[in-house]
Structures are given as structure tokens and as C-alpha cells.
Amino acid sequence: MIAGVALGALLLGATGTPEAAALEGLAAPLTTQILQAAPDAPVAIELQGGPNAEGLFTLLAAKLAAARMAPAALPCDAGCDDAALRSGARTLVRLTLTQTPTALRVDGELHGVWRNFWAGARDVRPTRPAAALHASVVLAAPQSPLPPGTAHALSLRSLAEVTSPLEALAAADLDGDGTDEVLALTDHALLAFDQAGQLLATHPLDALPQAAEVSRDPIGTLAVEPSPLNLLAFSQNRARGERLAWDTARHDFQTVAPLTAPRWGCGGQTFEVAFTQGENTFEPVRLPSPFPRIARRSSALSCRLTPKGLVLAYALPAGTGQEIFPGGHRALTGVGAGIGWADVDGDGTPELLTSSALLTPETDTLSVAPLSGPSQTLPVPGRILFLTAARRAGQAREAIVVAHVQADGKTALGLVEEVAP
Amino acid sequence: MSPAVPRSRLTFSALTLALTLPAAGALGASRPHFGGTATLAYAGAAAPTDPLLADPPAVAALLQLTASSLCRADAQGTTLELARALVQDSPTQLSIVLAPGLRASAGAPLTALDVATAWARTFTEASPYRALFAPLRGGERALRGAARGRERLSLPLAFPWPDLARSLCHPALAVTVPAGFGARRGVGPFVGSKGALLASRAFPAGRPFLDRLEVAVGDERTAARQLGLGRAQLSLNGEAQVEGPLRFATYLLFRPGRVGKDFRTSVEQALDRADLVRLFVRAPAAPMPALLPGAVEPSHAPGLPEPPEGPLSLVYDTTLDSQRGVAERLALKLHDRGYDVRLLGVSRAQLRERWAKGDYDLMLHAVLLPSEDGPALAVALTLAGQEALLPRELPPIGALPDLTARDALALERASALSDLGAAVPLYVQGVRLKLGPNVVLPPLDALGVPDLSNASLALEGQLLTGGR
Numbered sequence: 001m002i003a004g005v006a007l008g009a010l011l012l013g014a015t016g017t018p019e020a021a022a023l024e025g026l027a028a029p030l031t032t033q034i035l036q037a038a039p040d041a042p043v044a045i046e047l048q049g050g051p052n053a054e055g056l057f058t059l060l061a062a063k064l065a066a067a068r069m070a071p072a073a074l075p076c077d078a079g080c081d082d083a084a085l086r087s088g089a090r091t092l093v094r095l096t097l098t099q100t101p102t103a104l105r106v107d108g109e110l111h112g113v114w115r116n117f118w119a120g121a122r123d124v125r126p127t128r129p130a131a132a133l134h135a136s137v138v139l140a141a142p143q144s145p146l147p148p149g150t151a152h153a154l155s156l157r158s159l160a161e162v163t164s165p166l167e168a169l170a171a172a173d174l175d176g177d178g179t180d181e182v183l184a185l186t187d188h189a190l191l192a193f194d195q196a197g198q199l200l201a202t203h204p205l206d207a208l209p210q211a212a213e214v215s216r217d218p219i220g221t222l223a224v225e226p227s228p229l230n231l232l233a234f235s236q237n238r239a240r241g242e243r244l245a246w247d248t249a250r251h252d253f254q255t256v257a258p259l260t261a262p263r264w265g266c267g268g269q270t271f272e273v274a275f276t277q278g279e280n281t282f283e284p285v286r287l288p289s290p291f292p293r294i295a296r297r298s299s300a301l302s303c304r305l306t307p308k309g310l311v312l313a314y315a316l317p318a319g320t321g322q323e324i325f326p327g328g329h330r331a332l333t334g335v336g337a338g339i340g341w342a343d344v345d346g347d348g349t350p351e352l353l354t355s356s357a358l359l360t361p362e363t364d365t366l367s368v369a370p371l372s373g374p375s376q377t378l379p380v381p382g383r384i385l386f387l388t389a390a391r392r393a394g395q396a397r398e399a400i401v402v403a404h405v406q407a408d409g410k411t412a413l414g415l416v417e418e419v420a421p
Numbered sequence: 422m423s424p425a426v427p428r429s430r431l432t433f434s435a436l437t438l439a440l441t442l443p444a445a446g447a448l449g450a451s452r453p454h455f456g457g458t459a460t461l462a463y464a465g466a467a468a469p470t471d472p473l474l475a476d477p478p479a480v481a482a483l484l485q486l487t488a489s490s491l492c493r494a495d496a497q498g499t500t501l502e503l504a505r506a507l508v509q510d511s512p513t514q515l516s517i518v519l520a521p522g523l524r525a526s527a528g529a530p531l532t533a534l535d536v537a538t539a540w541a542r543t544f545t546e547a548s549p550y551r552a553l554f555a556p557l558r559g560g561e562r563a564l565r566g567a568a569r570g571r572e573r574l575s576l577p578l579a580f581p582w583p584d585l586a587r588s589l590c591h592p593a594l595a596v597t598v599p600a601g602f603g604a605r606r607g608v609g610p611f612v613g614s615k616g617a618l619l620a621s622r623a624f625p626a627g628r629p630f631l632d633r634l635e636v637a638v639g640d641e642r643t644a645a646r647q648l649g650l651g652r653a654q655l656s657l658n659g660e661a662q663v664e665g666p667l668r669f670a671t672y673l674l675f676r677p678g679r680v681g682k683d684f685r686t687s688v689e690q691a692l693d694r695a696d697l698v699r700l701f702v703r704a705p706a707a708p709m710p711a712l713l714p715g716a717v718e719p720s721h722a723p724g725l726p727e728p729p730e731g732p733l734s735l736v737y738d739t740t741l742d743s744q745r746g747v748a749e750r751l752a753l754k755l756h757d758r759g760y761d762v763r764l765l766g767v768s769r770a771q772l773r774e775r776w777a778k779g780d781y782d783l784m785l786h787a788v789l790l791p792s793e794d795g796p797a798l799a800v801a802l803t804l805a806g807q808e809a810l811l812p813r814e815l816p817p818i819g820a821l822p823d824l825t826a827r828d829a830l831a832l833e834r835a836s837a838l839s840d841l842g843a844a845v846p847l848y849v850q851g852v853r854l855k856l857g858p859n860v861v862l863p864p865l866d867a868l869g870v871p872d873l874s875n876a877s878l879a880l881e882g883q884l885l886t887g888g889r
Contacts, residue, residue, distance in 0.1 A: 163497075163498075210505075213622055213623075213627075213628075214625070214626070214627045215627045215628075216626055216627030216628070216629070216630070216874070216875070217452055217453060217627070217630075218627075219452075237627075276455075277622075278455075278622055278627055278628045279455040279628075280452045280453070280455065281455075299451070299452055315451075317451070317452070317454045317880060318454075318880040318881065319451055319880065335451075336451035336452075337451055337452050355451075356451070357451040358451060359451055359453060359861045359879050360861060385452075408496075408497070409496070409497040410497070
């Protein structure tokens with residue numbers, strides 16, 4: 001799941017480290033303001049303001065990197081312009097993060113560091129690019145029923161049923177109310193459900209031409225691009241995909257442009273991937289730095305932008321996989337096609353969601369594993385094929401969307417939430 | 422779809438039978454793996470290449486590896502294979518669009534005309550499966566004129582018959598073209614000779630999971646041993662392990678003029694179907710007291726049988742392993758009642774030929790009943806020599822929009838008509854299939870035929886207990 005610039009992000013953050021969840025709400029408008037000033041790349045960023053500044057830098061840098069701004073951190077106290085020049089930067093962004101009990105605020109400026117040689121000793125700044133930068137986020141009062149860290153249990157609530165096999169699952173805040181909608185891609189349609197299970201829209205794919213070679217067990221990609229919110233949907237058995245926007249007035253999807261290659265989304269950026277022709281895997285993927293290349297065909301991928309950096313997990317057909325996080329990686333075994341990330345306990349750090357590697361279990365196991373500490377499991381009837389996170393307005397805790405195939409062959413969509421034991 | 426599907430969408434899916442994707446999608450927490458070689462131990466003689474004769478479920482499964490039908494009917498819906506769309510334009514018009522670029526194994530393109538010609542063989546070869554086309558307006562003539570260009574067919578119906586699309590999935594209607602020396606070839610998920618089959622990437626429903634499937638033809642003991650030793654991964658027609666629908670129905674046909682008065686009464690009095698099935702028919706099998714499985718046993722009218730003077734020949738199919746035993750049992754039971762029955766074993770082709778000519782006194786004849794009971798009734802009545810009843814019996818069934826109601830009415834009529842024709846229903850059988858420990862196969866289709874192109878070999882990690 002990819003975090004958007006949705007209003008929800010502003011309302012996120014309630015308990016534990018509410019700031020961490022709210023940083024996303026700061027990073028998005030800042031990026032927009034910086035890009036509007038049309039800076040020259042590379043951009044040096046000097047950011048002050050305590051422990052949260054580092055998290056904000058990560059989010060900001062990821063978004064600027066996606067816009068090819070080559071961001072870099074610039075540690076400096078005084079003489080920052082000179083330091084930026086020496087580092088090879090052409091634009092300097094200086095930001096200060098301040099925190100009050102109810103809000104987070106960022107103030108700063110952006111200016112070019114190019115200097116006219118003939119100006120001599122006089123410090124003459126270029127007039128362009130230059131901009132003042134401001135953003136703030138109101139921290140919501142705690143609404144979560146449980147403080148993080150307390151004993152809790154997971155429970156599954158049924159949302160909807162889909163008769164066609166599912167190819168991809170995602171969640172995105174289509175209407176901007178802070179609560180994610182659930183998006184399900186089949187060979188025939190893209191379906192949008194709200195978190196009560198109500199079908200909001202059906203976007204048929206039948207007009208798209210068939211792929212040259214189809215798969216009997218097709219997969220798909222469904223990437224979410226924030227600001228403006230775009231869905232990049234690609235079904236393996238179709239020759240092309242679609243870039244879709246949500247029409248709030250008509251409550252339906254609108255095709256913005258065709259998509260020539262499947263794209264996989266991660267932290268606001270998307271990357272091109274390729275399906276194995278006629279099969280049900282992705283070809284080896286070149287991941288964004290600092291991740292290594294996945295050298296083998298993978299059956300599922302999922303990544304997420306966190307304040308500490310990108311985290312990523314993938315599964316190979318044999319049930320092994322890798323979990324990669326800032327500063328390390330961990331081998332996964334016995335994992336199936338359902339793989340994803342969700343901040344289930346609302347502590348600001350997402351947990352890894354996995355399903356079992358079994359081909360035909362009567363009951364599958366959803367495993368929720370934090371980066372450190374014990375993992376939780378929940379039995380889910382049938383076989384889990386997809387897992388993703390869904391945000392809810394005013395809550396730091398995210399729900400897990402589960403797509404599981406039942407004994408009758410239909411795919412059920414369910415929502416897993418933490419409840420008081 | 423969820424219950425919240427808008428009405429317009431429902432109508433759309435009702436009209437367009439481009440229904441579901443391959444059922445394999447429903448397989449796994451972990452997805453089935455593409456690749457690998459498996460050996461299929463087949464207990465029986467080499468299978469015929471003519472789909473009209475390849476109707477025992479095991480033979481149909483084998484033939485479908487290289488010659489598919491337009492679609493496959495399973496419990497969840499219809500999976501399109503050689504068809505790209507089956508569209509019910511109106512209640513009395515079915516349009517078929519073939520998948521583009523179909524090529525038979527020999528390389529020649531497979532056109533709509535080939536499909537129409539292959540289906541018209543049900544009439545020219547006098548197959549009981551011509552009953553599947555009984556609702557067509559103009560019968561064989563309509564079929565011959567059905568092709569519209571290279572990839573489209575249009576079937577006009579004499580009356581609404583919503584089950585037509587699914588009856589086209591019947592394995593006997595697999596599309597084949599002559600390939601010399603009496604052999605026929607089609608388009609299937611695998612290509613190659615019967616011994617070693619290779620995955621076909623051009624198959625319109627997607628390549629099969631296996632890269633290669635080797636078919637080892639032998640007897641039952643060899644098949645069991647190969648499976649036990651791990652030399653084979655699947656055994657077909659040997660031991661039974663996989664459960665599914667029982668649609669392969671065996672009837673005792675008789676020629677009313679030759680068997681004496683009230684022959685049916687003799688058989689019904691002599692016969693204990695449960696006993697027959699338990700002792701002489703290989704499981705999975707079940708007694709069938711009425712014309713269709715699932716229909717209520719009719720109450721038989723009393724009669725006074727008079728055995729004929731001379732001997733009666735009982736023709737049976739030597740390629741079906743249970744039939745000789747059943748034929749002997751019937752001969753014995755009828756002998757007690759004064760009939761002199763002599764057995765005559767023939768091949769499946771000869772059996773169908775004799776049936777078409779009426780060249781028998783008694784005959785054990787098995788057919789693969791379509792998954793829906795309306796078309797199944799049409800086939801059973803045709804087999805029983807009551808084809809003339811079809812124009813009267815089928816329209817009321819086809820007029821019902823709901824499938825459950827159609828099946829219920831068809832079963833009711835099957836029960837009522839059981840004693841009318843020249844056929845005594847005996848039993849139904851299913852396929853005998855056993856899987857090795859690392860083979861994963863979705864449930865059998867609605868006719869009880871396994872789709873071996875959906876068989877996959879599980880990787881080691883996919884069979885172990887999950888966990889992180």
C-alpha cells in the first residue's frame with residue numbers, strides 16, 4: 001500500500017508516536033511547494049527539529065527522488081550556502097520542524113546556490129528559484145480504543161465476495177475522507193469497495209485487448225500514485241493497462257491514459273515490472289536503491305515507505321522470500337502469495353503480513369510480524385491470496401484487507417482489525 | 422460479485438457467457454507452480470482420437486490434453502477454452518466467437534467451418550450426442566450453415582434453450598479435424614504424440630502448469646506400482662481416490678420386437694441394481710433406477726413377460742472394464758427367467774455403429790451425460806430410441822429461466838419417461854483418478870472429467886506446514 005497525500009494522513013497519529021504518522025501529511029505539501037518553485041537538481045536539504053526531522057527527511061527525500069530532484073541531506077549550522085555549493089548542490093532547502101502538543105509545523109525557505117563570479121565578495125543570491133515553505137499538521141486526539149503495546153487480538157470481518165479470481169489488491173483513499181477504499185482487480189473489472197463492504201464502483205476492463213499469451217492463473221498490478229491520486233492497473237491477460245483517476249462527482253473511475261507496462265508502486269514512486277509470459281510470477285525486478293535486484297522470479301512483492309526508510313518483502317514460488325528493511329534483511333520461509341505491510345498496532349512502524357506457503361490449506365494462517373518481537377497469527381478460512389493495509393480516519397492503527405479464496409472458488413474480501421481481547 | 426452488484430452488471434454477465442477465468446486461480450495460498458515433468462500412468466488401451474468415441478471420463482480426460490472443446494463446464498462456471506466468447510444474443514440465438522489464431526497440431530488453421538463440421542459428425546456418425554443439438558432450428562442443416570467467417574458461429578434455436586452454451590463444453594464435441602489414416606487432431610493444452618506431451622504456449626486458455634506430461638499406457642497393476650514407486654505422479658483408470666460427479670451412465674438397451682413381451686418387467690424383477698453395482702461395477706459408481714441420475718425411481722407397471730423362442734445377443738463394449746462382468750450377470754439373471762442370452766463383445770466404434778443401425782437384441786451402452794439435466798435428458802431419450810419426443814419434451818424445460826428449476830423439471834420428466842423407451846437404466850460411474858503426494862489438481866469438472874492441464878507439481882515448500 002502506498003501512502004497518499006490524503007487528508008487522512010493529516011488526521012493520522014493518535015497514540016505512541018503520533019508525529020511519525022503525521023509526517024506524511026507534512027511531506028506531501030512540502031514536496032508540492034518545492035516542485036512549484038522549479039528548483040534545479042540536485043537539491044540539498046538542511047532540516048532541523050529533533051528526532052522527527054530525520055523521519056520527515058526520509059519521506060521528503062523519497063518524494064523528491066521520484067521527481068528526479070536528487071535530494072541529499074546537508075548537515076550544517078552556519079555557512080550552509082557554501083556547504084551546499086561544495087557538495088555540488090544547485091538548490092538549498094532549509095527547514096525547521098517545530099512541535100507543539102497539538103500540532104507539527106515546518107517553516108523554511110528554498111533558494112538557488114548558484115553564485116555570480118563577478119559579484120566578488122558581495123553575497124548576491126540569485127532571484128530564482130526562491131520560495132518560502134510552510135506546512136503544518138494538527139495532531140488528532142487519541143481515538144484508538146487500545147493504547148499500543150497492550151494485549152490485543154486480531155479478528156476477521158467479512159466485507160464482500162468476488163466471483164472472478166482476484167489478480168491484485170490495494171487500498172487508497174479515493175474520496176479524500178481519510179479512510180482508504182479497497183480496490184480489487186480481476187481480469188474483467190476493477191472494483192472499489194468501502195470498508196463496510198459496499199461496492200462503490202466497477203470499472204470494466206473488457207474493452208482492453210487481450211495479451212498475446214494469456215495465463216491460466218493470471219496476476220496483476222495495482223499501484224497507487226499520490227498527488228494527484230492515480231491508480232495504475234494492469235491485468236496480465238490484457239495487452240495494456242490503464243492509468244485511472246477517481247471522479248468524485250460521478251463516483252466512478254476515469255481513464256486518464258493507457259499504460260504500456262505493468263507498474264508496481266512503492267512509497268509514492270512506481271517501478272516497471274514484467275509478468276512472466278503465460279505464468280503467474282514476476283520476472284526478476286530491478287528495485288530502487290538501496291535494494292538489491294531480485295534475481296529470481298517472484299510470486300509476490302510488497303513495499304512501504306516508513307519514516308525510517310523503505311521496507312520491502314517478496315516471496316518466491318517455493319515459499320521462501322526476503323524481508324529487507326533499513327539496516328538489514330531477513331530470510332522468510334513458508335510464505336505464500338499473500339504478502340504486505342500494515343501498521344496494525346499504530347506505533348508508526350509497519351508489521352509484515354504473510355500467508356502460508358501451502359497450496360491447498362483448508363484454513364490459512366495470517367501472520368503479523370513486527371520488525372522485532374513476537375508475531376501474531378490469525379486463522380483465515382480458505383486460502384489467502386492477497387494482503388494489504390487500509391487506513392481509517394482518525395486512527396493510527398491500520399486494518400488489514402485479506403483476499404481469501406473459499407471452498408466454493410469465490411474470493412472473499414475481509415478486514416482484519418485489532419480488538420480488545 | 423458481491424450482493425451489491427448493480428443490476429446492469431448482472432444482466433451483462435447473464436448475456437455474456439465469457440464467465441470465469443481458469444479455475445486454477447482458486448488454487449492456492451501459495452500459487453501453483455509452472456513447470457516440471459509428470460508421468461501419467463494410464464490403465465487401459467491407447468485412447469481413440471475421435472471425440473465421439475472418447476466419452477468415458479478417463480478417455481475424455483486423455484483426449485482433452487490434445488483436443489479441447491470450446492469450453493469447460495465446472496461447478497463455479499464456464500471456463501472458455503477454444504472459444505473467446507459464447508454470447509446469448511437472444512433466447513433463440515447463440516453466437517460463438519473462437520479464440521483467434523487456433524491451429525491444429527499439424528499446423529493448419531482451425532476455423533469456424535471446422536468447428537461446425539466437427540459438430541455435424543454427431544449426425545453423420547449417428548452419435549447419441551446429436552441430441553445436444555436437438556434445440557437447433559433446422560438440426561444438422563443449421564449446424565452446417567453456422568459458420569460466419571473464420572472465427573464466428575451463429576446457432577439459431579427453435580425454442581429458448583439456455584443450457585446450449587454449457588452443453589457445447591461436452592468432451593464429445595471437442596473440435597478435431599481429420600489427420601489421415603482415420604486419426605483426428607485438435608487444439609489442446611499439450612502438443613505432441615501420445616507418449617510425451619509438451620505444454621502448448623499457444624493454447625487460448627493459457628499454457629498448462631506442467632512443461633511436459635508423459636503418458637505411460639499399461640495395465641492396472643503397472644499403474645499402481647508406478648505411482649507407488651514415484652515413477653508416475655498421476656494414475657488414471659486404475660485406483661480411485663479423487664471424488665467428483667458421476668455422469669457416465671450405462672443403460673441396457675433392447676429391441677422391443679425381438680425380446681418378447683414385457684421384457685422390461687423381467688429385467689426389473691431380476692435386477693438388483695445395488696447388488697450389481699457393489700459386485701460388478703468398479704467404484705466410484707452408483708445405481709441409477711431412472712433415466713437420469715438423481716431422478717426418482719418410477720413405479721413400474723406390472724406385466725406378464727414372455728421370453729422369445731430363440732437366443733438373444735447381448736452386445737457390450739469390450740473397452741469398458743466393468744461391462745463384461747455386468748453382461749454376464751445380466752445373462753445369468755435373465756437365464757433364470759427363461760431367456761437365452763449370448764454375449765457379444767465389440768469395440769466402442771462397432772457398438773455405436775450397431776446402435777445406429779439397430780443391429781442388436783440387447784446392448785449395454787454407456788454415455789457421458791451433460792452436466793445439466795435438460796441436455797442430459799435429450800441424450801438419454803435419444804439413446805432410448807425416443808428422439809421423436811424431444812420437440813415436445815425440451816421446450817417446457819428451456820422456457821424456465823432458472824437453472825435449478827430446469828434441472829428439477831428435467832429430472833421429473835426423466836422419472837416419468839423412464840419406462841417409455843427401450844432402455845433400462847442401470848448405473849452411473851465416475852473417473853478413477855489417483856494423485857501422487859506432490860500433485861495438486863482442482864476439483865473435477867461438472868461432468869466428472871479431470872482437467873489435467875490444471876495439474877501442477879507442488880514445490881517442496883508448498884507442502885510443508887506454513888509459518889514464518
